[in-house]
């Protein structure tokens with residue numbers, strides 16, 4: 001029977017070649033598995049490992065994460081991108097603490113009701129964190145199954161997903177479900193890679209329809225391409241050179257870089273707030289524009305033009321509060337900063 005043959009073949013391969021030393025595989029708990037799964041969405045294993053280790057050191061339990069403040073959580077996430085993941089992680093930790101006394105629920109339905117947990121992440125938490133039967137369908141698994149069964153269509157289309165979930169569910173065994181889950185993820189991450197699958201080394205080579213018909217390059221089908229729109233903004237870097245401080249503004253919780261700290265922005269430099277302008281005693285002659293940098297989000301490009309504005313003496317009439325922060329370049333506070341902001345601050349500190 002194909003299902004049985006598929007899982008036993010994969011498990012035998014896993015016993016010899018699977019990954020067993022990833023940090024989240026050690027003392028695996030639903031909490032540790034959950035954090036790793038969220039970090040691994042859109043991000044490679046090697047990039048995630050140091051972030052994961054720092055995160056676990058700072059937030060070893062769901063309670064430690066729930067009780068931390070927003071800025072500390074975002075600071076430990078900064079650089080991984082897709083910050084909604086960090087905000088959801090924080091919210092979910094608080095809900096798990098309040099509603100489930102710090103213990104993750106163990107059913108798919110209750111797990112997917114928590115912010116940021118989809119069906120596949122819920123399946124991974126159950127399979128890898130509790131060793132019960134759970135089914136996953138992450139990017140690696142989608143690629144393997146699309147090839148093994150020559151599944152036509154872009155895997156994120158609802159109809160195609162449905163088909164892939166059907167295969168994923170029917171192939172996942174009850175026995176050794178955690179190992180099977182790790183095995184299929186490992187196969188996708190190592191042999192069944194995106195551009196050059198190593199089919200001659202693959203334990204599924206005989207079962208794999210794409211390999212048998214010489215069509216591995218066709219699967220999974222590519223996402224229909226679309227041209228991303230371009231937006232632009234000026235980021236205003238108010239720099240007190242004497243105190244080595246820079247003015248940062250907290251972004252609203254919704255939208256890009258939600259709740260992270262950034263520079264004040266304006267889409268039109270000529271219309272920049274005149275009140276703030278005079279309050280800061282700006283010397284227009286000394287402002288300088290830096291070359292624009294492009295940051296690409298999933299749905300648009302953002303062209304950022306930094307404008308360096310050195311401040312005159314006695315400028316600090318903007319008080320720190322929940323919205324404004326004077327960031328000390330010599331002794332920086334632990335704040336959530338998006339990657340391009342971090343880069344600009346490093347450039348400034350090196351001037």
Ligand code: SF4
Pocket residue numbers: 144147148191192193197198199202203204205206208210211216
């Ligand atoms: S035979 Fe090739 S394409 Fe098929 S699952 Fe294995 S590595 Fe992937």
